Amino acid sequence: MNLNIVLYQPEIPQNTGNIARTCVLTNSTLHLIKPLGFSLDEKHLKRAGLDYWKDLKLEIYESYEEFMEINKDKRMFLASTHAKEIYSDVKFKQGDFIMFGRESCGVPDNVHNDIQGIRTPMLETSTRSLNLSNTVAIVAYEALRQIGFPGMK
Secondary structure, three states: OOOEEEEEOOOOHHHHHHHHHHHHHOOOEEEEEOOOOOOOOOHHHHHHHHHHHHHOEEEEEOOHHHHHHHHOOOOEEEEOOOOOOEHHHOOOOOOOEEEEOEOOOEOOHHHHHHOEEEEOOOOOOOOOOOOHHHHHHHHHHHHHHHOOOOOOO
16 A cells, blocks of 8 residues: 545545555545535445556545544645645655545644645636646645655556
């Protein structure tokens, strides 16, 4: 396993499906923190993930507290528009956890306080941020590049 991609209360099934596909093709585990804004059997979620679902390493948590209790000793980063450090300045390691917030509003303050923040640079505009699945791919591939793309051709 290369990375751990964590989605905090994801809302859009197509984003989660796309991210699941990225996780399968990068040998990364997908962690979902409930509540989810969709059912895991929704056709949009399955369609976005295509036939990759059977190969996905998936962990599901009932709450943020449960996720933190189980993974409290792991190295974690939080992708956030509020963070100061740029994602490419972090020295990633194999097995790192990278969390991404809800599409509509990110994560609450307590999560910002618990986990080191990283950000993807973008223009300051009236729009909030890049698409979630695009941001996951950008950050994950930088982390994979840094660790030498283990097991990838």
